[in-house]
Amino acid sequence: MKAWVVGHRDAALLALRRLAGAPVNSLLSLLAIGVALTLPAGGQMLVANALHLAGTTSAVPQISVFMAASAERRAASEIESRLGKYGGVKQVQFLPREETLARMKGNPGLRDVIEALPGNPFPDAFIVTATDDRPEAMEKLAQEFRQWPKVEHVQLDSAWVRRLDALLKLGRTATILLGTLLGVGLIAISFGSIRMQILMHRAEIEVSQLLGATDGFIRRPFLYYGVLLGLGGGIVAWLLVGAATWWLRAPLGELARLYDLSLVLHTLDARDSSLLLGFAGCLGWTGATISLRQHLQPL
Amino acid sequence: MIRFDRVSKRYPPGLDALSDLSFEVAEREMAIVSGHSGAGKSTLLKLIAAVEKPTGGAVLVGGQNVGGLARSALPYLRRRIGMVFQDQKLLFDRSVFENVLLPLSIAGFPPRDAAQRVRAALDKVGLATREKALPIMLSGGEQQRLAIARAVVGRPNLLLADEPTAHLDRDTAADVARIFHQFHDVGVTILIATYAGELFPGARRLRLDHGKLMA
Numbered sequence: 001m002k003a004w005v006v007g008h009r010d011a012a013l014l015a016l017r018r019l020a021g022a023p024v025n026s027l028l029s030l031l032a033i034g035v036a037l038t039l040p041a042g043g044q045m046l047v048a049n050a051l052h053l054a055g056t057t058s059a060v061p062q063i064s065v066f067m068a069a070s071a072e073r074r075a076a077s078e079i080e081s082r083l084g085k086y087g088g089v090k091q092v093q094f095l096p097r098e099e100t101l102a103r104m105k106g107n108p109g110l111r112d113v114i115e116a117l118p119g120n121p122f123p124d125a126f127i128v129t130a131t132d133d134r135p136e137a138m139e140k141l142a143q144e145f146r147q148w149p150k151v152e153h154v155q156l157d158s159a160w161v162r163r164l165d166a167l168l169k170l171g172r173t174a175t176i177l178l179g180t181l182l183g184v185g186l187i188a189i190s191f192g193s194i195r196m197q198i199l200m201h202r203a204e205i206e207v208s209q210l211l212g213a214t215d216g217f218i219r220r221p222f223l224y225y226g227v228l229l230g231l232g233g234g235i236v237a238w239l240l241v242g243a244a245t246w247w248l249r250a251p252l253g254e255l256a257r258l259y260d261l262s263l264v265l266h267t268l269d270a271r272d273s274s275l276l277l278g279f280a281g282c283l284g285w286t287g288a289t290i291s292l293r294q295h296l297q298p299l
Numbered sequence: 300m301i302r303f304d305r306v307s308k309r310y311p312p313g314l315d316a317l318s319d320l321s322f323e324v325a326e327r328e329m330a331i332v333s334g335h336s337g338a339g340k341s342t343l344l345k346l347i348a349a350v351e352k353p354t355g356g357a358v359l360v361g362g363q364n365v366g367g368l369a370r371s372a373l374p375y376l377r378r379r380i381g382m383v384f385q386d387q388k389l390l391f392d393r394s395v396f397e398n399v400l401l402p403l404s405i406a407g408f409p410p411r412d413a414a415q416r417v418r419a420a421l422d423k424v425g426l427a428t429r430e431k432a433l434p435i436m437l438s439g440g441e442q443q444r445l446a447i448a449r450a451v452v453g454r455p456n457l458l459l460a461d462e463p464t465a466h467l468d469r470d471t472a473a474d475v476a477r478i479f480h481q482f483h484d485v486g487v488t489i490l491i492a493t494y495a496g497e498l499f500p501g502a503r504r505l506r507l508d509h510g511k512l513m514a
Contacts, residue, residue: 003408004407006407006410007404206388207401211378211382211405212377214405217374299350
């Protein structure tokens with residue numbers, strides 16, 4: 001067990017020594033990987049901020065249920081009771097027609113028009129908040145309510161939710177697409193770097209094989225090299241995203257204030273940062289594995 | 300210890316390096332293989348270390364048919380054999396100490412034990428004071444002694460050497476030969492491919508000519 005740990009420690013140190021032994025090459029490789037990873041990482045940062053903004057916006061998607069004008073209060077009470085017991089309904093607010101009329105009369109612009117009418121034109125209504133506010137779930141609920149007796153009209157206030165949802169889906173898809181494409185690029189960079197390393201250490205590999213080294217012993221430093229390359233690139237990407245966030249925070253906040261929004265741009269959180277570094281390390285390892293399979297000759 | 304049973308080795312496109320070769324080297328024996336350049340001396344050593352596979356017959360080391368070993372078993376065979384290569388195969392970016400340490404690192408020796416063994420091996424070949432030097436800083440004879448230290452540090456019971464005294468002056472070659480005799484005296488089986496048979500008095504002689512064993 002101890003020998004196993006020492007073997008891995010030595011391989012990791014050897015990989016570090018090799019990285020440090022060619023500082024310019026290593027730095028350029030790390031920058032290439034870092035810049036490539038900055039695009040999907042930056043995309044993820046923007047999506048996460050958009051989700052945060054959507055989550056903190058006060059407007060919660062709701063369903064407005066309007067009774068028929070001829071419906072009596074008893075019918076409205078029955079609907080209220082039914083809504084209260086209905087699965088998927090989180091909260092119901094009853095708006096009696098008299099209250100609506102009084103509120104409209106309170107609006108100076110509408111008061112004269114309302115008073116000119118012969119009676120109360122407003123129906124009893126309910127504002128329903130659903131437990132699941134995804135657009136498709138809200139639409140399903142609205143369809144149900146439309147079938148109920150004495151319900152004249154059901155209005156789903158979800159157009160903006162759908163637009164935001166579609167935008168976020170697009171953002172996520174673009175991030176995954178970019179991540180996949182640039183991930184392949186990272187694998188290619190790691191593949192090429194390991195190929196160079198194998199060529200540079202050809203003599204050492206041959207001697208080790210002759211002295212009884214297993215394939216695992218020979219491959220280990222190269223695999224660590226690939227992981228360190230990916231991980232280093234991930235750290236560069238993380239720093240670049242952090243710098244971009246810091247740089248964009250002030251002008252974006254200014255823009256948000258013009259739209260009466262409170263927006264503070266956040267950099268990648270702990271989960272996304274870990275994912276970025278893990279993803280980068282894994283891709284470096286993958287490139288190294290493919291390269292070793294391709295270029296390491298048995299003796 | 301070593302047994303060749305009607306061994307042949309043919310390289311494409313039909314060049315016979317060894318033909319129908321049969322001999323034995325007993326445990327604790329010292330033998331030299333001589334012959335002209337291209338006689339098959341190096342090929343013979345490569346077959347023992349399973350660097351090459353025979354095209355006919357069987358090569359047995361310690362009763363094990365090395366030609367039939369799976370690839371995954373080869374490292375464990377090679378750890379039991381100490382090898383001194385014709386071109387030494389030293390790592391010039393590593394110190395003398397690190398070069399000798401390599402076989403022990405490969406075998407997974409604990410660092411403290413390994414360091415003791417490396418120092419003992421360097422002491423044995425007279426390089427105890429040069430452990431921090433790089434191989435490029437050593438003379439030809441010292442490099443050859445370093446190669447021997449690396450071959451014996453794992454305390455193998457079989458030592459193979461391919462032209463260990465080539466390119467050395469007479470005195471240095473005699474020094475190197477003396478080191479081999481010392482290992483033979485402590486019970487190591489030794490097989491040396493060499494032009495300079497006279498440096499190894501008392502060793503059994505096997506003479507190769509165009510891949511065939513001469514009487």
